[in-house]
């Protein structure tokens with residue numbers, strides 16, 4: 058079966074890499090200083106948090122979970138890394154660029170205001 062379908066084997070191996078690779082925040086080191094320092098035009102605004110939650114439910118829950126708690130090896134976004142360590146500029150950069158090799162898609166197709174709404178929502182999750 059595998060000899061006839063080598064692509065299936067490759068797919069299985071690829072999924073294994075995705076499933077067993079852990080999110081270690083390596084992407085943070087790639088963010089250019091100019092992006093790192095960006096400010097969020099919607100900082101803390103309740104409307105933006107609500108709008109961001111909607112966008113999150115539409116595009117992100119299948120991997121990060123209904124409450125951003127993570128799904129299997131897809132990371133929780135309620136961690137110290139996302140809530141404390143990463144700046145809003147870092148999060149915005151990751152949404153634009155993704156972390157493709159590790160299975161995080163780019164969201165550059167979404168309008169920029171929606172990306173900032175997502176960032177506002179994410180930063181509202183610390184307890």
Ligand code: HEC
Nearest residue numbers: 080081082084116117120131132138156159160161164175
């Ligand atoms: C197809 C699955 C998938 C979807 C859909 C997805 N992500 Fe991710 N996301 C991942 C994976 C896998 C990682 C880990 C990437 C890494 O470690 O480099 C990740 C990492 C992240 C991180 C950094 C987490 C950390 O601790 O380093 C943030 C923030 C994030 N995603 C936000 C989002 C948002 C917001 C959306 C929706 C617009 C989204 N993701 C949609 C799979 C996904």
